[in-house]
Amino acid sequence: MTGGISIAGVTPAQTLTPADRRELAAIVRDLYAAGKAFAFVGGGTDLGLGNAPRALDAVVRTTALDRVIDYSPEDQTITVEAGTRIAAIDAVLAQHDQLLPVDVGDRRNATIGGAIAVNAFGARRHRYGSIKDFIVGIEIVRPDGVVAHGGGKVVKNVAGFDLPKLMVGSLGTLAGIASATLRVFPKPAATQAVLVRSDPASAWFAACMDDRALEPVAVAQFPDPGGVVLTFAGVAASVEQQIARVAQLAAAHATTAEPLAGEALERCAALEAAVRTGGAWRWTTRTNAAGARSSGPSPVTGALEIAYPTFGVRLANAADDALVDRLLAGRGTSVVFGAMPQRARGRVDAWGEPPASFPLMRALKTNFDPKGLCNPGRFVGGL
Amino acid sequence: MSTVAADPLHVRFAAIAGARNVISAPSELRTYECDGLLGYRIRPRIVVLPATTEEVAACVRLAREHDLPIVPRGAGTGLSGGALPVEGGIVIGTARMNRILDVDLVNARMRVQPGVINLDISAALAPHGYYYAPDPSSQSVCTIGGNVAENSGGAHCLKYGFTVNHAVGARVVLADGSVVDIGAHGGEADVPGYDLMGVFVGSEGLLGIATEVVVRILRKPQATRTIFGTFPSTDEAGAAVSAIISSGILPAAIEMCDQLAIEAIVAATGVDWPLDAGAALLMDVDGVSVEVEHTAEAAIGLMRAAGAIEIRAPRDDAERMLMWKGRKSAFAAMGRISPNYYVQDGVIPRKDIAAVLREIAQLGRDAGLRVANVFHAGDGNLHPLVLYDERVPGEEAKAERVGGEILRVCLKYGGSVTGEHGVGRDKICYLGEQFSSDDLDTMKLVRAAFDPAGVLNPDKVFPTPRLCGDRPGVYVPHAAELSGEAGRG
Numbered sequence: 001m002t003g004g005i006s007i008a009g010v011t012p013a014q015t016l017t018p019a020d021r022r023e024l025a026a027i028v029r030d031l032y033a034a035g036k037a038f039a040f041v042g043g044g045t046d047l048g049l050g051n052a053p054r055a056l057d058a059v060v061r062t063t064a065l066d067r068v069i070d071y072s073p074e075d076q077t078i079t080v081e082a083g084t085r086i087a088a089i090d091a092v093l094a095q096h097d098q099l100l101p102v103d104v105g106d107r108r109n110a111t112i113g114g115a116i117a118v119n120a121f122g123a124r125r126h127r128y129g130s131i132k133d134f135i136v137g138i139e140i141v142r143p144d145g146v147v148a149h150g151g152g153k154v155v156k157n158v159a160g161f162d163l164p165k166l167m168v169g170s171l172g173t174l175a176g177i178a179s180a181t182l183r184v185f186p187k188p189a190a191t192q193a194v195l196v197r198s199d200p201a202s203a204w205f206a207a208c209m210d211d212r213a214l215e216p217v218a219v220a221q222f223p224d225p226g227g228v229v230l231t232f233a234g235v236a237a238s239v240e241q242q243i244a245r246v247a248q249l250a251a252a253h254a255t256t257a258e259p260l261a262g263e264a265l266e267r268c269a270a271l272e273a274a275v276r277t278g279g280a281w282r283w284t285t286r287t288n289a290a291g292a293r294s295s296g297p298s299p300v301t302g303a304l305e306i307a308y309p310t311f312g313v314r315l316a317n318a319a320d321d322a323l324v325d326r327l328l329a330g331r332g333t334s335v336v337f338g339a340m341p342q343r344a345r346g347r348v349d350a351w352g353e354p355p356a357s358f359p360l361m362r363a364l365k366t367n368f369d370p371k372g373l374c375n376p377g378r379f380v381g382g383l
Numbered sequence: 384m385s386t387v388a389a390d391p392l393h394v395r396f397a398a399i400a401g402a403r404n405v406i407s408a409p410s411e412l413r414t415y416e417c418d419g420l421l422g423y424r425i426r427p428r429i430v431v432l433p434a435t436t437e438e439v440a441a442c443v444r445l446a447r448e449h450d451l452p453i454v455p456r457g458a459g460t461g462l463s464g465g466a467l468p469v470e471g472g473i474v475i476g477t478a479r480m481n482r483i484l485d486v487d488l489v490n491a492r493m494r495v496q497p498g499v500i501n502l503d504i505s506a507a508l509a510p511h512g513y514y515y516a517p518d519p520s521s522q523s524v525c526t527i528g529g530n531v532a533e534n535s536g537g538a539h540c541l542k543y544g545f546t547v548n549h550a551v552g553a554r555v556v557l558a559d560g561s562v563v564d565i566g567a568h569g570g571e572a573d574v575p576g577y578d579l580m581g582v583f584v585g586s587e588g589l590l591g592i593a594t595e596v597v598v599r600i601l602r603k604p605q606a607t608r609t610i611f612g613t614f615p616s617t618d619e620a621g622a623a624v625s626a627i628i629s630s631g632i633l634p635a636a637i638e639m640c641d642q643l644a645i646e647a648i649v650a651a652t653g654v655d656w657p658l659d660a661g662a663a664l665l666m667d668v669d670g671v672s673v674e675v676e677h678t679a680e681a682a683i684g685l686m687r688a689a690g691a692i693e694i695r696a697p698r699d700d701a702e703r704m705l706m707w708k709g710r711k712s713a714f715a716a717m718g719r720i721s722p723n724y725y726v727q728d729g730v731i732p733r734k735d736i737a738a739v740l741r742e743i744a745q746l747g748r749d750a751g752l753r754v755a756n757v758f759h760a761g762d763g764n765l766h767p768l769v770l771y772d773e774r775v776p777g778e779e780a781k782a783e784r785v786g787g788e789i790l791r792v793c794l795k796y797g798g799s800v801t802g803e804h805g806v807g808r809d810k811i812c813y814l815g816e817q818f819s820s821d822d823l824d825t826m827k828l829v830r831a832a833f834d835p836a837g838v839l840n841p842d843k844v845f846p847t848p849r850l851c852g853d854r855p856g857v858y859v860p861h862a863a864e865l866s867g868e869a870g871r872g
Contacts, residue, residue: 074629074734075763097631119573130573132581133548140825148825149818154730156762157799158534158585159806159817160844161826162547165581169573186631212512212605215671238673288570290489311572312490336575351575357565360557361577363832380576 005059007039007047008350008378009342014058021065021081021139021147021178028176029145031058032373039375040172042083042114045106048282048339049118050171050350054377060176062113068092069179070153077136077153079181082113097187101128105276113177119169122272123218123231126310128185131168137181138164140174143374153181166364173379174368188217188233193260193268194243196250197227200293200309204253209310213245221307222268228309229260229268272315275306279317281324282339288312303327324348354381392449396431396473399441404479406430415474418459418466419521420809422783427454427468432476436554436562436594439475443592444560446473452841453558455588457497457529460521462726463807465533465587469841475592477528483507484595490570491600492551497528497593501535504598513600516543519803520711531593534585536803538636538710539667541761543601545803547584552597555583555590558834568597582829587805588840590833604669607635608679609703612686612694616661617641617756621737623664623689624760628733630685632678635667637761638710641740643720644757644768651716654709660692664760665710713757714768721753721770725782728804729793733763742792743767750785752778764802765793787813806844812851814844 005015018024031038037055041047042062062083070079073096080089087107089100103122104110110120116138121130128134137151140163150163167177198204200221205228208214218231232242243259250257260268276282292309302323305316318324321344327335328348337350354361358381365383368374377383390407397405406412407429416424428451433439446453452472459466459476468474480496483504487493488511495504501522504515518537519525525535530546531553543549552566566580567573583590614620620639627637640648640663645656656663664686668679683694697703709716717724731739740756747754747769758766767789771782790800790813800806800813814823823845830837830845842850 072732072734074625075732076628077732121572125572129544129548132578133544142825146821146825149822150826152730152797152799152817154732154763154798154802156536156540156545156730156759156764156802158536158545158803159799159801159810159814160822161829162534162582162585163826163829165547165578166829168578168581170577174577186633212602213671215674234671234674235677238671238677241673242671286571286573288490290487290570293489312570313572334571355564355574355576357563357579358576360563360565360579360832363835364577364829367828367832383576 005041005044005047005061007041007056007059008050008052009345010052010056012039012056012059015061016058017061017064019064024060024062024065024176024178025141025145025147027060028141028143031060032144032371035371035373037373037376039378040113040117040176042111042117043085043106043109045104045110045277046114046118046338049337050378051382052345052377053375062111062176065178073098076184076186077155077181078184079137079153079179080112081179082177083111086110086112086115093184098184099187100182100184101134102131105273112180116168116177116180117170117172123220123308125308126219127217131182132165134183135164135168135180136183138167139178139180140167141176141178143175143369143371147178151181155183171375171379173365173375173383175374190236190239191231191233192239192243193229193231193265194246194257195225195227195229195260195264196246196255196257198250198253198255200228200307202253204249204255205293205309207249207253208246211245211249214242216242219308219310220272221309222271223305224271225264272306275304275315275317279304279339280319280341281337282317283327283335283337285314285316286312286334351380390429392429395445396429396442399445400431400433400438404432404434415456415459415468415476418456418461418464420462420464420467420807423464423467423808425468425470427474428471430474430476432479434479436556439477439556439592439594440560440562442473442475443556443558447558447560447838453839455532455592455840457526457532458500458524460525461529461533461805461807462728463801463805463809465805465807465840465843467808467843477526477592477594480594486511487570488513492570492597493600494595494597495527497531497596498526501525501527501530508600512603514603515549515598516540516601517546517549520714527596527598528593531584531596532586532588533803533805536759536762536764538638538759541637541759542633542635542669547581549599550580550584550596551599552580553583553593554595556592556594558591558836558839562594566597585805587807587844589830589844591839606672606675607667607669608675609697609706610666610668610679610683610694611697611706612664612691613657613660614662614664614689614691617740618737619690620662620664621740621760623686623691624736625734626685626689627682628761630681632681634678634682634761635669636665638665639663639756639758639760640665640710640713641756643753643755643770644713647716647720647755648709648713650719652705652709652712654705656709657693665706710757717755717768717770720755722772722774723770723779724755725769725771725786727765727767727769727786727789728801729765729790729798730802731763731765731793731796731798733761735796736760736763739765739792739796743789746785746788746792750781752782752785754785759802762802763798791816808843811844811846815846815851
């Protein structure tokens with residue numbers, strides 16, 4: 001069964017779906033021994049990310065590896081197999097009023113292994129950090145089929161090199177992820193979002209960021225409804241007080257603050273999902289907080305865009321090649337494409353210029369995958 | 384300053400770093416024979432204290448020319464022998480590189496040289512209302528370069544994370560003397576490619592020498608409340624910690640001291656903690672005021688429910704500082720109750736604190752040694768201190784044996800042999816009990832990418848047959864693990 005999977009436009013001859021982690025290792029070992037190029041795929045929700053693989057004989061799908069290996073609510077850690085869907089993890093954690101702060105475009109289909117491989121994050125990164133900040137252990141299958149572990153199950157651990165962090169965002173080019181242990185978090189008693197019709201370049205925004213009475217869990221800028229959405233979470237009294245404080249600051253800066261609920265909140269979520277999953281072209285721009293606060297609204301007029309101004313990330317998509325050409329003109333390494341039309345493959349590098357540390361990255365790739373068979377060519381600088 | 388440079392290399396290194404910054408006279412090398420782990424001592428051939436990235440790079444290149452193994456060193460406060468020299472090798476110390484290079488409040492970043500002392504970062508930021516979160520107990524003397532090498536923790540890491548969550552970029556001199564920037568230097572969320580900084584932090588000087596570090600800084604919280612509670616024994620205190628963690632509230636720090644530790648701290652600092660308490664918890668709660676009040680009250684309620692004898696708040700900021708000073712000087716305070724002590728560092732799941740402390744106490748009783756405990760309870764990061772008297776024949780060896788058995792207890796509970804002190808030289812032979820040889824071989828692939836010849840900090844972290852015997856504590860995975868029926872940490 002091929003299941004119609006293609007990675008950045010390249011369709012493999014074979015899709016293999018191991019039933020357990022032992023079989024995963026065996027399949028990888030056999031592919032490597034046979035000199036076949038392969039890639040790991042989880043929910044298949046981010047297959048346009050990066051460049052087209054140079055070769056792709058087989059896809060190894062992790063979706064049958066969907067067991068919760070260990071969940072310790074009292075210790076706030078969970079160990080899950082790579083193919084476990086984010087929504088399934090949400091459901092398990094909800095039984096104990098806990099959450100995993102991983103934001104993806106499609107929770108029902110995206111898997112934790114895939115989320116780790118692409119370093120998925122969203123607005124909650126402001127409070128919780130990215131997966132790097134709460135992954136504590138990993139089990140990988142190296143391209144040669146050898147199973148290895150890094151980190152562990154406890155929340156604090158400096159024994160050995162930090163393989164879990166190395167795997168975050170490595171796009172399955174060093175190894176396949178078999179399972180991972182993550183720190184989870186208590187679900188706040190109350191959560192409330194508030195929309196302020198302003199932007200990150202405003203004096204209002206600066207005042208919010210400087211105010212020690214405000215600790216939002218998420219800050220996001222939306223084109224519709226136009227403004228900045230701040231989300232607060234915690235005990236109800238604290239959330240109420242912070243919402244009131246935002247309103248006060250908004251009034252002081254001649255703008256308004258509207259608590260978001262029900263339909264309005266769903267519209268924001270739907271828009272965010274649309275930005276993350278739609279568009280012939282889809283990209284992430286990284287600047288920094290200062291950049292986000294000085295530039296104001298979208299620099300690429302016509303793109304559908306949301307921004308996380310506190311850590312300088314913008315997510316956008318568009319259909320129009322001309323828009324993207326303008327974007328590419330002043331690119332640097334700060335734009336990464338999550339999708340592009342087939343006609344642009346080869347012309348536009350999804351990652352831009354590799355960073356100065358690229359020789360180290362290449363050395364890592366060579367050491368982990370000497371035959372260059374594991375998702376070859378899809379990552380930065382042709383790794 | 385050396386009067387006579389007997390070593391011909393002295394002049395060569397002096398040409399790079401200046402004569403007064405090169406040490407090769409045996410009497411002066413003694414300072415560098417060990418770090419905070421005093422049990423191991425090796426005299427290096429030469430010590431150089433460069434002042435710039437270029438000087439560090441030149442030192443590395445010269446060392447390579449002469450096949451000298453290279454050991455990087457910060458303030459030398461490490462407790463695992465990570466800065467233990469190699470015989471005939473060079474030590475490159477970064478203590479002179481102690482300048483703050485840049486403070487960027489809008490992006491909440493600060494760029495510092497590696498020899499900047501941890502606490503000096505927060506001191507420099509205090510006028511702006513910012514601080515640097517990781518706070519190892521040695522923070523008034525340890526340097527950020529060493530913190531990066533060890534992925535240092537500290538009491539307030541419970542809420543805020545460890546060095547790896549705060550050190551986001553570095554300029555690094557690699558083993559071939561080349562210089563490279565890794566991680567994010569301009570306040571970006573991350574940079575495309577592998578997370579080199581993520582694996583560099585905590586690599587214990589095996590991957591390179593950081594000559595500049597970019598750290599994330601935090602705005603000071605609106606409110607902080609400190610709570611001190613005493614308990615009949617570590618059973619009740621451990622149960623209180625487990626109850627607090629599993630209830631879903633997140634204090635900034637939860638520290639535990641047992642009766643022996645309280646006794647030592649009282650003797651050393653004069654805090655008026657009750658000597659008859661079996662255990663005490665010291666806790667900070669911080670954040671937005673209303674949240675802090677709620678969290679503090681909830682924590683106090685859980686402490687009472689777990690059997691707290693007495694709960695206090697410091698009367699004023701001075702008393703609060705004294706309480707924390709008491710906690711942070713606890714290791715040194717052990718000198719008040721024992722001629723010698725062996726510091727251990729292991730991690731366990733937080734739900735098992737009370738049970739593990741009972742096992743540790745039993746190990747001590749069996750060996751006829753006292754074991755004090757003062758540790759980061761909220762993280763499950765134990766610091767048992769095995770007390771002994773080196774003048775009593777055999778006691779030191781016995782203490783070390785108890786220390787080793789404690790690590791095995793941590794592993795039995797699914798924990799780790801080190802939470803923040805590192806593997807260094809001290810624990811290399813235990814690493815093979817926590818990880819399989821495939822795990823370790825995979826980590827060595829990372830090392831080989833950075834330092835193919837293995838000249839940076841050799842004989843650290845990874846077990847070798849020479850130091851640990853042929854097959855040091857080989858870990859064999861159970862079939863159930865591979866088929867998905869069981870996991871491990």
